[in-house]
Amino acid sequence: MxxxxxxxxxxxxxxxxxxxxxxxxxxxxxxxxxxxxxxxxxxxxxxxxxxxxxxxxxxxxxxxxxxxxxxxxxxxxxxxxxxxxxxxxxxxxxxxxxxxxxxxxxxxxxxxxxxxxxxxxxDFLPWEDWRRGDPPLVRNTVVPALERWIRSADGAEAKRERRLRAEITFGLGGSDWDSDRVLERYELLYGAGLVHEAVRDRGLPEPPDPELPLGRAMALDHRRMLATALGRIRGKIRYRPVVFELLPPRFTLLQLQRVVEALAGMGTHKQNFRRLVERQGLVEGTGSLESRTGGRPAELFRFRKEVLRERRTPGVGLPGR
Amino acid sequence: MxxxxxxxxxxxxxxxxxxxxxxxxxxxxxxxxxxxxxxxxxxxxxxxxxxxxxxxxxxxxxxxxxxxxxxxxxxxxxxxxxxxxxxxxxxxxxxxxxxxxxxxxxxxxxxxxxxxxxxxxxDFLPWEDWRRGDPPLVRNTVVPALERWIRSADGAEAKRERRLRAEITFGLGGSDWDSDRVLERYELLYGAGLVHEAVRDRGLPEPPDPELPLGRAMALDHRRMLATALGRIRGKIRYRPVVFELLPPRFTLLQLQRVVEALAGMGTHKQNFRRLVERQGLVEGTGSLESRTGGRPAELFRFRKEVLRERRTPGVGLPGR
DNA sequence: CCCCATATACTCACAATGAGTATAAGTACC
DNA sequence: GGTACTTATACTCATTGTGAGTATATGGGG
Structure with missing residues (x-):
């Protein structure tokens, strides 16, 4: 630099x-x-x-x-x-x-x-992890803070605009949560003065709520870059087999599912997930078993390269698309 | 510069x-x-x-x-x-x-x-327009040239790699044509010496075939940028309502369809296209009619902004996804 | 009035998706 | 060696979405 x-x-x-x-x-x-x-x-x-x-x-x-x-x-x-x-x-x-x-x-x-x-x-983007349902942080801290931000706008038109934007990016008021809009959410929080970087850059007063500013700060605009990255990878796993870069060469279907869920920040239906990756031809069984599962041993699978030729969009598929 | x-x-x-x-x-x-x-x-x-x-x-x-x-x-x-x-x-x-x-x-x-x-x-990317089926240029010129490129690789492994890449990017040998892979196709053609920029940059001899090098050249690497742009917009119209940036505020459904097809480089089923955009709530009728259609007058529609709140991915949807 | 072009409504088979039930096969503990 | 618990895997079912097609409506031009 x-x-x-x-x-x-x-x-x-x-x-x-x-x-x-x-x-x-x-x-x-x-x-x-x-x-x-x-x-x-x-x-x-x-x-x-x-x-x-x-x-x-x-x-x-x-x-x-x-x-x-x-x-x-x-x-x-x-x-x-x-x-x-x-x-x-x-x-x-x-x-x-x-x-x-x-x-x-x-x-x-x-x-x-x-x-x-x-x-x-x-730790940096705690409002992004919805694997165990909507995080209490969102319900108890983010949403009320967004409501204050909406109310503090000048004029009815500005208030309407802020509300619409908050509803779309955070899945409020009937909209669904879109896991891919990570950057939009970070930028809204930055604009609303709810992350530490905004306080730092604009010399705002520290908010009184101990949960605010949200998450752990990073230097400069690096948290924005992280948000960009998380949004990108969340989108990409749907149509390119990039998850396998994060897994060992052989893995169980549950391991695969957990990695996908960790990235996507949302849970998936186990049987449907399995059906999807198998029917797509994204993985193939190796015959050998993994027995340290804590339950019935699971078959070890590997990524099936041939899928690249067979499918236009070989990805894992997440609910709600 | x-x-x-x-x-x-x-x-x-x-x-x-x-x-x-x-x-x-x-x-x-x-x-x-x-x-x-x-x-x-x-x-x-x-x-x-x-x-x-x-x-x-x-x-x-x-x-x-x-x-x-x-x-x-x-x-x-x-x-x-x-x-x-x-x-x-x-x-x-x-x-x-x-x-x-x-x-x-x-x-x-x-x-x-x-x-x-x-x-x-x-004119710059003539192999990308599949609205009237597979272009003769692809069948008669691109594919044979790719075959020569595959055969000219050193060793069986290198040949296999080239073939796989050509099949995926150009939808050959059982693979489907993926309209979004515009950049991958341009880069393959560049690497194979089939576009003028490759001839220029690497000092290759001009090929004898009058159809080669393919398309119209641009300065520097600007055609690569164009390919990047076309691929990006083709992907994006599926999940963000960007097409409307290219249309007047009021339009017929056929106009909308034609613009989408022009970008995507592929035809769509008229009735299904209509069903999709209407059922999604992407457009709404205005009541007035356009009579210069050449047939029965068509209703004029407008983009329906509320869809942004209702749908996670408000796009037009193309066949094959 | 007939032909032609486009608009619009509707049908049908099939695939994909979300949700759930049922059963199998291990480990841990008593 | 039995029971509880855990995970794996197979299968069902209702609903929705998709690809393809038929049928009918309504304008203009001769």
Whole structure:
């Protein structure tokens, strides 16, 4: 990041590296520096204009160097380049462009390096986990705070607009919860001053409610990047077989289901989930059994590559679409 | 673009501006400069680090300035930053980063400005239009050329890989054509040396077949950006009501259907299309009639905003998903 | 008035989906 | 060795969605 004082523009790469361990989505964060010393920070690296041929190779390179991780699946997420990305004091004036990437890995234990560590995604976005029904946090804290935000708008028209937006993004007033709208929800909460970054960036007063601001903060606009990543992967598992990047080569159907549910933040009907992945031809049995299930042993399955040729959209399918 | 000689990195914005006119998807191109003087070029502008607060505002600004167009729907597409993006002679050494955006407008006639003009999208990507069944170009030219490309691989394993990739992206050998895989198809054709840009960038010999290289070339890697845009919009119309950005406020169902088909590059069943958009609540009748249909007058419909609250994925739905 | 074109209503078979019941086969504990 | 508990797996059923088609309505042009 450290912008060259001669140039008002600097460009860096950020990585949202996700894994799923014991039914919890995890993200790799490093210790911040300077202004953000105490906030969790996404791994980042400079873009060396004379370096690797592709941006993705650059990313893989410094992730390997700094964390010892060999990335598997990598895709570009979004380029963040607005002014005021939480830089108001740190780098006033300079423009920082961040090209964010999503990467999926199998968490293998403690990362080798530096100050990198795995943390729970839902510590940062606690309103996103609906696996056990609507979270009390949403019911007791988020919704009332949104109601206050709606009422505080100037004029009836502005109030109507805020209400509509809140209803759509948070599934209120008859709308259904759409698990994919992670970024929209974060941005609404940011705009409503309900996350710490908004308090920080706009110098708002700390709200009195101990549950507010919501979730755990990250440095700069990194939580926005995490939200972008979670939304992207939630959408993608429906039509591309990306979940398997997070699983060992052989797995039980329940393991597969738990990983999907962890990402999607919602539960699924066991028998229907099973029917779906089998009938689609997404997986195939290996014949061998896993007996440490706590119940009847389960067959071990593997991803069935041929499905790529057979199906236009080989994904896992979640309820409500 | 014009890279600062002191800095080996320059950053610009590119816009893929789409409209649909008379059942043909159209793209706004400008005349190239320098190396690309004769190739169609996407509108682009520099990123002024001290300029507008957001990248999107910057984009809207210079599009307005240079073409007189007021953009409606805008979304970021992708950031292209690999070396060798068709710059091998023009700007050797310097790294150029291009943040590409997709914009949708209603074509209003000749653009006001500069050297901007509308051209048919399918002139650049002729293998993408399947509205009248599989295009002869695909059957007679693309497929045989892909076969040659597969055979020319070194070793059985490499041949198998090429065949699998060709079958998936082009819907051969039992696979279905997936209209969304526009970028994958362009990249395969580029890699196989079947588009002019590949010939240009890699100094390949011009193929003897008059149908090759395929389609009309664009400057630099702009055709890749167009392919990215077309793939994105094809995916998006299924679950977000973006088509209406391309239509007048009131339209007949056939007009709506034709615009969708033009984008998707495939035909739809008229009665089922109608049933879908009406039952979803995506449109509502206005009561008035359009009589210049050539047959029985059709009712004029409008987009029904309430659907955003009612449906998680308010889109038009295409066959085969 | 007849032909032609488009609009609109309705039918039907079949596939996909959401929800649930029933049964199988292990482990833990007494 | 039996019983409770846990997970796996098979199967049913109602409802909805999808692909394909037939039938009828209503305009314009000769």
């Amino acid at each position: 450290s912008p060259d004082p001669a140039s008002p523009l600097s460009v860096g790469l950020n990585a949202v590296i996700l894994a799923v361990t014991e039914e919890r989505p995890r993200i790799l964060v490093v210790e911040g520096t300077g202004e953000s010393a105490h906030a969790d920070t996404l791994p980042f690296g400079p873009l060396d204009p004379r370096g690797d041929r592709t941006l993705e190779l650059t990313l893989r390179g410094w992730v390997r160097e700094r964390t010892g991780l060999e990335l598997g699946y990598v895709e570009q997420l979004y380029t963040f380049g607005d002014r005021d990305r939480g830089f108001h004091r740190a780098t006033s004036g300079a423009r920082v462009l961040s090209i964010a990437y999503l990467a999926l890995v199998r968490e293998t234990g403690t990362p080798e390096a530096d100050n990198a560590q795995w943390k729970d995604v839902y | 014009s890279p600062d000689p002191a800095s080996p990195l320059s950053v610009g914005l590119n816009a893929v501006i789409l409209a649909v006119t008379e059942e043909r998807p159209r793209i706004l191109v400008v005349e190239g400069t320098g190396e690309s003087a004769h190739a169609d070029t996407l509108p682009f502008g520099p990123l002024d680090p001290r300029g507008d607060r957001t990248l999107e505002l910057t984009l809207r600004g210079w599009v307005r300035e240079r073409t007189g167009l007021e953009l409606g729907y805008v979304e970021q597409l992708y950031t292209f930053g690999d070396r060798d993006r068709g710059f091998h002679r023009a700007t050797s050494g310097a790294r150029v980063l291009s943040i590409a955006y997709l914009a949708l407008v209603r074509e209003t006639g000749t653009p006001e400005a500069d050297n901007a003009q509308w051209k048919d999208v399918y």
